[in-house]
Structure formats: structure tokens, C-alpha cells
Amino acid sequence: MNGDGSKGKNRNDGGDGAKVLLVTGTTSGMGRVIALDAASAGYQVVATGRDPERMARLAEDASARGGALDIRHLDITDHVGVGALVREVAEEYGRIDAVVSQAGGIFALGTAEQIPMDGFRYVFERNFFGNLAVIKAVLPHLRASRGRLIVTTSANGLVGAPFNDAYASSKFALEGAVESLAPAVARHGVRTTIVEPGPVATDVMAPRRFDRLVPTEHVDGDPYPEPWELLSRIIAATGAVQPVEEIGPQILDLLTQDDPPLRFQTAPWATDFVAPKMSADLDGRKVGAANEAYLALAD
Template identity: 45%
Template sequence: MTNTSAGNTPKIVLITGTSSGIGLHAAVAAAQAGHTVVATMRNLEGQRALLDAADEAEVSLDIGRLDVTEAQSVTEVVAEIVARYGRLDAVVNNAGSGHLGTIENETIDQVRAVMEVNYFGVVAVTRAALPHLRTSHGRLITVTSVGGVIGQPFNEAYCAAKFAVEGFMESLAPVAGTAGVSVTVVEPGAVATSFVANVGFDPAATPTGGDPFAAGLAAYLARTGSSFAAAQSAESAGAVVAALLDGDPPPFRVQTSDAARRFVAVKLADLDGAAVQRLTGGWIA
């Protein structure tokens, strides 16, 4: 059952990374608002949770496969959407993956893999979609992270990718704006999803003994565990994302919770970087 409100024009919306978490709930909320949602994911074997959520909400979704790290997958999906529906009004870049580690203990290939998913995947989808968003005067919404504003211990590669996304979008926004396309980055803080469980890190295998970073990592994991105990729900974060599809064009930067706003505010008012270093350094002391 949809409930398009007066003043909201139904849109053709592409959302990446919808098998779980924020992407799943954003897709369902957007469909509830009356939009036609093309909900994509890397592996269609993981669509069961999305299908169940759509059934519960009594909405229909156009579910398809899209791997943001495969150029052909990206171009084909965007072309298929335009061929099927005649236009593309909005894109939500949500696909991404977590990563935990520090550079001395990982390979350059691991770092590159993080960048491929979290940064180059966003760039690829954006590049393919922009000509169609120009035609529709559409919206480009990208889910980044508070980790795209404040670098965090043992998250060098992940935060670097999210910083890159924020820099890319902040630079693109005025250019896209001249063609009638609004650009927004969405910065969640701690969200109760499977994202953390999927970072590919086994706490039981935490280096000890001769590893100079073992104590800091243990402290970081303890602090992170406590922060996620009070995490925002994925449903509420997804609702924030979906709401950006309607009404006046949103601002460039949007946080999904008061906690995220407080955290990001530390950086945005920190001209010499000292406040951020005090904050994050305390996590691993």
C-alpha cells in the first residue's frame, strides 16, 4: 500500500546495497511513499529479507542484481532502468562494506579492495546515472558515514574511502547543480545493522604479544561495542534517506541522528584538528 502525499511526485529511484540495513529500509520506505524503487544488491541470494520487509509493508519493489565493482553491471542496470521506465529520477548510493585494521598489519590489496567498493563503486554508479539525472533534474543521494568526516582508529582504509566519497560529492555538487541535479551526502553514526559483523575481522584472532597495536585495538573494540549497544535502528536511518527523495532539494550534508550530528560537529568546528585527536585518541588510550 502506497501513500503518496500531495506535492510529492512519484519518482523512479535506484538504490544500491538493499539486501539489509539502511538500504533495505530506505527501499521499503521509498516504495511506501509512492516511488518506483529499483532495489539492487550484489548477490540476489540475499534478497529474502528485503522481500519479507516489502511484503510486510505491502509494497512492490523491482529487485535486481548490481555489483558496483563491475563496470558492466553498473552500465547495464542503469540502461535497463531507463529502457523500462523511460527515465531515472534519483539514485541512492548505499552499497558499501566495512573494514577494520591498521596499515602495518594489512596488504595494499586489502586497502584497494576497500576503496573499490566504498569509493570507486560510488563513482561508477554516479557516472552512469548523471546523464539521466540531468534530464530529469533529479537527486543524487550518497550514504557515507560519520567516518567520512572524522578519521577513526583502526579504520584507516574505510575512513579514507568515505573521506574520498565526501570530497568527490562536495566537489561535484556545485557542478551538478548547474544542470539541475541536487547532491546530498548522508552521514549515519552507529546503526544497528549487520555492517559491523561483516567487516571481516575476528576479535578472537586479535594479535597479541609482539603486536604493538594489540592493546589499542582491544580498547577500540571495547569502546565500539558499547557505542553500538545504543545504536540507531536501521529502519529510522533508512527513513531519513527515503525522506530526502521528496520535498525541496535537501542540503548537501545530512546526519541521520542527534548522535551523528554531535559527532560530526566536533570536526566541523575543529580548525586545528586538536579536538578530534583528543576525542579519538581517548578511544585507544
């Protein structure tokens, strides 16, 4: 439904030629900022999330800023529901021009020894498989519109860090899938960017959220420090937390670039963190060129 609670049919680009942008995970944090900024910039934003109360407040905030959002309920772990929602949006608007898939920032702090197997599965279902379901559903529509795909992973999707074993591996998986996909869909006009933030000031960083979602198992001898306390000290020492308000303008810029990078780190800290491993190709253009050459072998 729209920000005013109504639900339209066959609206065709929002009725005013605005580009149709689907954003997942908009109940809080980066997704919320992206949806609000995009609506203010003139996009017809379809904003999805799981929490009805938070989504209602999001619509009110958009209206107060002079924008409007089409609010839809979506749980990205419901893969059938993902496909149904995407088809519904495409039918109502006639097209989907861009997608920002960024839901599922689920942490599980601890080593592989501490995190139960069900904890790994929980993280992967939300961080990897949920985003993959969104990507699979939207690609036919993005091919048709020669549109944009932006997928948020993490600096930990390129470089692992202690006590991020489950989180980093889920983000590595998503990076691998999107990096492999990008050159194939580029041949159909779809431009893809992987966004790699470092720590961002959102409620994902709340310590109680980690404990509630993925409890760790006891390891005899307690060989490891308490992971949240360790991470808190590291973040405090680096001053690396990025204001969430910076994310929206960065995403809007990526959506309008003629030749967007394959990879984009949102803050200097994130770039510095991945540089020892990726300094030869921070924006992914060399990887993209290598994959284009690989595909050209079959031409």
C-alpha cells in the same frame, strides 16, 4: 524483475506516475530499509543487490507491506554491469528520478601498518570506486529529470578514527568526489546530499565479517590492541548505535526537501563526532555557497 518475479518493458514511471528511485545495496541493513520504506511511500523502487535469496525475501517483505519492488542483481564492482543496468532501467521506465547510492559499507579494522595493501584496495574498490561507477552511470539521467542524488558515506568520511584507516580513507575519498561534483550538477537541477551515519545496527557490525574480508598482518611486538574489542568497548561506552529503522524516514525526507543540505548526519552522536572539525558548516551549505561563488568566477 518485479517483486512478483516478472520483468516489464517501457513501463514509463512505473505505469502510475510514481517517481523512479534506484537504490543500491538493498540486500540488508540501511539499503533494505530504504527500499521498503520508499516502496510503501509510493516510489517505483528499483532495488539492487548481489544475494538472490536475500533479494527474494526483500521482495516478499515489500509485498506484505502493500508495496512492490523491481529487483535487479548488481555488483557495484562490475563497472560495466553498473552502466548496463542503469541504461536498462532508464529505457524501461523512461526516466530515473532519484538515486540512493549506499552499497559498499566494507570495513577493515586496523592501522595502516596492519592492513595489507591488497586490503586497502579491496576496501576502496567497494566503498569508493563502486559508488563512483554508480554515480557516473546515473548522472545523465538525473540531469534529464532534474533529480536527486543521495550518497551514503559515514561520519568517518569527515573525521578519521583510530583503527579505521582503510575505511575512513575510502569514505574521505567518496566525500571529496561528491562534494566536488555537487555544485557542478546543481547547475543542471540535480540536488545532492551526502548522508553521514555513525554506527548503525546492521550486520556490517558483526566482528567475524571484518576478519573474513580483510585480515590484518602481524606487527612485531604487538604494539596495538585488538581493534574489534577496542571498537566494541567504545560503542558500548557511548551507546551510539542507531536503530536501522530510523534511516528510511530520514532518506525519504531528504528526497522531498526543496532545498536539501549537502551533508546530513543521521544521529546526534554522528553530529557530535564531526562537530569539532565541522561545527562551522555541519550541513555543508557554506561549502556549497563557496563553490557556487568559485564557479561564478567563470561566468
